[in-house]
Amino acid sequence: MKPASPHLDFRNVMWLLAAMIFVVAPHLVRLPYWVGVFFLVVVGWRGWNAWAALRHPSGWITAGLTLAATVATWFQYGRIFGREAGVTLLLVMSGLKLLEMRTQREVTLSIYLGFFLVLTNFLFSQSIPLGLYMLVCVWLFVATLVGFNRVGSTPTLVQRLRPAAALLLQSLPLMVAFFILFPRATGPLWALPQDMRAGSTGLSETMTPGNISSLIKSDAVAFRVQFDGDRPAYSKLYWRGPVMTEFDGATWSVGRPSAAGSAYSKREQRTSYTVTLEPHNKTWLFALDVPAVLPSGAYMLNDLEVRDSRPVVERKRYEMSSYLTYRYGEGASPGALRAALRFNEERNPRTIALARQWKSESPDARALLNKAFQFYNRDFTYTLDPPELDRFNPYDDFLFKTRQGFCEHYAGSFALIMRAAGIPARVVTGYQGGEVNPINNELTVRQADAHAWVEIWLPDEGWLRVDPTGAVSPLRVESGVNAALGPIGVIPSLIAADPLGVLSRIRNTWQAMNSQWDQWVVGYDMFKQRQFFSTLGFPSVDWRTLGFWLLAATFVVGGAITLGLLVRDRPPRREAALVAWNRFCAKLAGAGLTRAPGEGPLDFLARVRDARPSLAAEAEEITRRYVEARYGAGATREELRALAQRVRAFRPA
Amino acid sequence: MLANIRQSISDWIFRAKAPENPPVTLVQRRIFILPTRQGYTFAFTMLVLLLSSINYALSLGFILTFTLVSMAGVAMLHTWRNLAHLKLRPGRCDPVFAGETAHFGVTVETPALTRFAIAVRRTKDEPVYADVAPAEATPISLPVAATRRGLARCGRLEIFTRYPVGLFHAWSYVDFDLKVIVYPRPDPAAGSPPERSRTATEEGIPVGGDEEFHMLRGYRSGDAPKLIAWKALARGQGLLTKEFSAMASSELWLDWNDAHGADLESRLSVLSQWVIQAERFGQSYGLRIPGVSIPPARGEAHRTRCLEALALFAP
Numbered sequence: 001m002k003p004a005s006p007h008l009d010f011r012n013v014m015w016l017l018a019a020m021i022f023v024v025a026p027h028l029v030r031l032p033y034w035v036g037v038f039f040l041v042v043v044g045w046r047g048w049n050a051w052a053a054l055r056h057p058s059g060w061i062t063a064g065l066t067l068a069a070t071v072a073t074w075f076q077y078g079r080i081f082g083r084e085a086g087v088t089l090l091l092v093m094s095g096l097k098l099l100e101m102r103t104q105r106e107v108t109l110s111i112y113l114g115f116f117l118v119l120t121n122f123l124f125s126q127s128i129p130l131g132l133y134m135l136v137c138v139w140l141f142v143a144t145l146v147g148f149n150r151v152g153s154t155p156t157l158v159q160r161l162r163p164a165a166a167l168l169l170q171s172l173p174l175m176v177a178f179f180i181l182f183p184r185a186t187g188p189l190w191a192l193p194q195d196m197r198a199g200s201t202g203l204s205e206t207m208t209p210g211n212i213s214s215l216i217k218s219d220a221v222a223f224r225v226q227f228d229g230d231r232p233a234y235s236k237l238y239w240r241g242p243v244m245t246e247f248d249g250a251t252w253s254v255g256r257p258s259a260a261g262s263a264y265s266k267r268e269q270r271t272s273y274t275v276t277l278e279p280h281n282k283t284w285l286f287a288l289d290v291p292a293v294l295p296s297g298a299y300m301l302n303d304l305e306v307r308d309s310r311p312v313v314e315r316k317r318y319e320m321s322s323y324l325t326y327r328y329g330e331g332a333s334p335g336a337l338r339a340a341l342r343f344n345e346e347r348n349p350r351t352i353a354l355a356r357q358w359k360s361e362s363p364d365a366r367a368l369l370n371k372a373f374q375f376y377n378r379d380f381t382y383t384l385d386p387p388e389l390d391r392f393n394p395y396d397d398f399l400f401k402t403r404q405g406f407c408e409h410y411a412g413s414f415a416l417i418m419r420a421a422g423i424p425a426r427v428v429t430g431y432q433g434g435e436v437n438p439i440n441n442e443l444t445v446r447q448a449d450a451h452a453w454v455e456i457w458l459p460d461e462g463w464l465r466v467d468p469t470g471a472v473s474p475l476r477v478e479s480g481v482n483a484a485l486g487p488i489g490v491i492p493s494l495i496a497a498d499p500l501g502v503l504s505r506i507r508n509t510w511q512a513m514n515s516q517w518d519q520w521v522v523g524y525d526m527f528k529q530r531q532f533f534s535t536l537g538f539p540s541v542d543w544r545t546l547g548f549w550l551l552a553a554t555f556v557v558g559g560a561i562t563l564g565l566l567v568r569d570r571p572p573r574r575e576a577a578l579v580a581w582n583r584f585c586a587k588l589a590g591a592g593l594t595r596a597p598g599e600g601p602l603d604f605l606a607r608v609r610d611a612r613p614s615l616a617a618e619a620e621e622i623t624r625r626y627v628e629a630r631y632g633a634g635a636t637r638e639e640l641r642a643l644a645q646r647v648r649a650f651r652p653a
Numbered sequence: 654m655l656a657n658i659r660q661s662i663s664d665w666i667f668r669a670k671a672p673e674n675p676p677v678t679l680v681q682r683r684i685f686i687l688p689t690r691q692g693y694t695f696a697f698t699m700l701v702l703l704l705s706s707i708n709y710a711l712s713l714g715f716i717l718t719f720t721l722v723s724m725a726g727v728a729m730l731h732t733w734r735n736l737a738h739l740k741l742r743p744g745r746c747d748p749v750f751a752g753e754t755a756h757f758g759v760t761v762e763t764p765a766l767t768r769f770a771i772a773v774r775r776t777k778d779e780p781v782y783a784d785v786a787p788a789e790a791t792p793i794s795l796p797v798a799a800t801r802r803g804l805a806r807c808g809r810l811e812i813f814t815r816y817p818v819g820l821f822h823a824w825s826y827v828d829f830d831l832k833v834i835v836y837p838r839p840d841p842a843a844g845s846p847p848e849r850s851r852t853a854t855e856e857g858i859p860v861g862g863d864e865e866f867h868m869l870r871g872y873r874s875g876d877a878p879k880l881i882a883w884k885a886l887a888r889g890q891g892l893l894t895k896e897f898s899a900m901a902s903s904e905l906w907l908d909w910n911d912a913h914g915a916d917l918e919s920r921l922s923v924l925s926q927w928v929i930q931a932e933r934f935g936q937s938y939g940l941r942i943p944g945v946s947i948p949p950a951r952g953e954a955h956r957t958r959c960l961e962a963l964a965l966f967a968p
Contacts, residue, residue: 108691108819112698115721119702122713131713138720142818149819151770152782159769163817167731171723178719185707314710522712554726561727565734569766637765 008107011154012147013050016110017043019140020098023117024091026133030124032076035088038069042095049099062100066093087120107148114141126522128514139164170561177553183543184526202280203241203429206253207452209386209394212408212429215450216384221278222431222450223286224515225443228272232288234433236324238453238465239286239445241430243303245339247419249347250394252412252427255303255339265462266327267292276518277316283307286430286445288322289465295319302336303426304328315523329462332424337457340424343416348395351413355420365423365458372417373471376410379403382473407469407476411452414468424457428465432476439512451476576640577629580647584622591652601627615652622646672830675742676762679812683825686733692820695725725820732821735768735814739785743829744792746807748960750925751838755799757807757831760790770816775808799835802921802964807831836960839929840914840922846907846931846938876953877933904949905931905938907959921963928963932956942966 028036069092077085143164245255295318390397395413418425432451434443453467629635706714744758774780813824872892882893914920931938939949
């Protein structure tokens with residue numbers, strides 16, 4: 001017992017600092033290194049201050065540091081708002097807040113700031129591992145809060161962590177109720193910063209030899225697909241993305257297509273599926289060649305590119321259907337065809353000359369196509385690490401010198417050859433294939449599945465898909481990039497080396513879990529909420545009903561917890577000892593030893609001992625415990641339970 | 654007028670009733686609970702977290718916010734439970750001399766679970782914290798500077814807790830009408846009681862300091878340290894006090910009229926010092942002040958009786 005100390009306890013401060021480092025650690029990996037150095041130095045300084053009970057640095061120093069940090073942030077990002085810059089600034093300020101913290105109130109503020117730092121981590125990732133890690137951080141912060149509120153004594157490690165764990169565990173049911181029932185809004189309340197979803201990888205509006213092969217090394221998920229019916233054959237899985245018509249001799253880029261949709265003259269093999277697209281900051285949506293029915297809010301350009309009305313900045317789920325057998329574009333406008341024939345005469349002259357030579361040798365388009373395929377088939381290699389190409393004439397360099405390339409090399413050069421030979425052609429980028437998870441039968445398409453192919457236009461057949469990569473490496477199209485190139489990256493290599501398939505099963509289970517997590521936890525929005533309630537049998541639920549349920553849940557859970565708390569705090573009942581004793585006496589009475597009405601427990605015990613020496617030891621133990629519980633110091637609930645247990649096991653007969 | 658009304662409303666709400674019969678159990682209707690200032694700050698933080706989660710569509714942000722909000726709700730129950738069903742009894746309230754620190758004591762008992770950071774305070778005073786473990790009564794004593802002679806009253810006590818997370822303040826009031834008797838501050842310059850006040854006993858021999866060892870008796874609190882039989886203590890016989898035969902043989906009257914002082918309080922201070930000295934020297938002494946006459950005797954009870962008479966003296 002002692003009065004509250006006006007000074008912050010050293011151990012408590014250390015707990016706070018440790019929790020802060022924990023919560024900030026994932027940021028330190030993401031942000032520029034000076035942020036980490038700054039934060040750790042400031043936290044170390046604070047720790048040393050607390051340990052040595054030094055005076056706090058003067059307000060001038062902290063003010064100076066604040067200014068310096070703000071200026072540094074400005075220099076780093078050119079602004080002090082936005083995701084990275086904002087988090088940097090928040091982090092730096094939190095460090096300085098710790099430095100100048102000296103009252104209990106400021107400690108509490110720092111802990112609340114810590115909770116906010118937890119939230120900022122979710123701006124970068126909402127994966128299961130990060131979620132669990134942040135749960136640990138919250139636990140540490142609550143434990144710190146418990147420590148600071150144990151005024152008058154110093155709690156042990158367990159005395160900090162246990163109450164915090166109890167609080168969090170008991171808040172779990174209500175949290176779940178809130179999560180499910182809290183009405184979700186659509187759209188942000190205020191403008192999101194520009195770089196909100198920065199760092200997501202994906203296809204871009206342009207294609208230069210080399211930029212898709214850089215994607216291939218990324219194991220990141222591009223989108224996931226759940227087919228309504230059977231999954232189409234692997235070689236049919238062409239996920240159509242940005243279509244590139246503009247060409248300057250090296251770079252293919254997205255043109256300015258009109259929104260008028262193309263008419264299909266033949267459409268068969270309709271397949272329906274749901275795509276869960278990872279945010280990629282662009283407007284295009286991916287669909288199997290060729291899209292049939294679009295999700296709401298999306299539109300299709302005349303080159304069959306599907307776009308959303310807004311950039312996809314958060315995970316998007318849409319339903320789609322496609323025709324796998326189709327014919328379209330026979331009546332393409334002369335303008336569109338002219339655009340698909342344009343190329344720069346001055347660049348890649350050898351390629352252009354070759355194309356013209358073929359054209360003169362075989363005027364028939366089909367024959368020309370065959371010639372081209374044979375050419376590619378002859379001595380080209382499919383590789384992920386193609387040699388550097390000439391900047392001005394990259395396709396000449398590729399076709400006649402290096403002859404090693406990736407899909408963008410083949411698609412780009414092939415489309416150029418077609419154009420030079422007078423056949424309208426364009427490059428289509430997107431993804432090809434995917435990986436089927438046998439656990440939930442879901443197809444996962446990764447950045448590594450990025451692909452580029454060519455569409456050519458023939459007068460009677462319209463736009464036709466041709467994949468020159470298939471000529472070089474048929475495996476790529478039939479079984480995927482890993483089959484064509486061998487496993488890329490650490491995890492696929494490990495899985496390939498695992499003969500029993502344990503690793504791949506673990507990986508599949510993990511992916512299925514992630515998929516559920518993404519759909520039902522991370523992606524739980526207004527639509528998901530409605531869907532959930534309608535599966536429960538409440539098709540239309542308004543916020544008033546939700547509010548009522550929330551209130552009901554609060555009362556039920558609160559009542560249950562209160563009851564639990566009170567039951568645990570019940571004083572042990574001494575009558576329990578008497579009940580056990582009476583039972584003990586009844587058992588002995590059954591064995592012929594009846595306790596006289598006025599006989600005390602010890603006298604009775606003496607009589608039992610004389611009459612039945614075999615029972616003496618156990619009877620003695622029971623009597624001793626009973627006397628102790630009823631007439632002595634009393635007993636805890638556990639001791640009473642043990643007494644009852646003993647009596648139950650007592651067999652006098 | 655207005656203050657009176659407010660006081661009586663407050664009394665009615667908080668069921669002020671003094672003095673109460675111990676023990677007082679903090680049953681549900683005696684406990685009040687409100688958010689602390691930190692609690693309100695927490696609520697504001699939660700609002701910011703919720704708005705951010707909505708704006709950035711962060712599902713895990715929602716989970717974080719709802720976890721913390723629920724945690725606050727659960728913490729409210731824990732805070733309340735931390736105080737509920739505590740049993741309070743009045744504790745030690747030992748007399749002190751003016752100028753010393755008086756301690757108002759209460760003891761707190763818990764039915765089964767340890768209660769952490771239980772605080773007790775008088776209105777406006779600094780609280781005293783203690784952890785209350787089961788199976789024994791935890792004493793909590795509130796130090797108060799005793800400035801004036803007389804009866805120091807503790808007044809209503811607030812027992813409160815903010816454990817475990819400081820978001821809520823649960824409190825209850827209890828008034829045992831605790832009192833500490835504050836003896837007059839002994840006047841160190843009082844000197845010895847005047848010769849005239851010494852009265853011959855039947856033996857007729859006023860003795861000074863040549864006492865003769867008489868016996869050992871059990872130690873009573875207040876016995877002078879120099880009378881403690883340290884050797885006996887060292888032998889493991891416990892605390893014993895040496896008693897001298899001379900104690901029984903001289904008698905002294907401490908008289909109001911002999912104690913000179915500027916005013917009533919300083920006269921009482923002089924008498925207070927004399928009582929202490931007489932007891933220390935083991936003399937038999939009596940006290941005569943207006944309205945009170947205590948016949949000569951000695952020992953702890955007698956000393957207490959004399960000092961109490963001085964403390965509570967009202968002309």
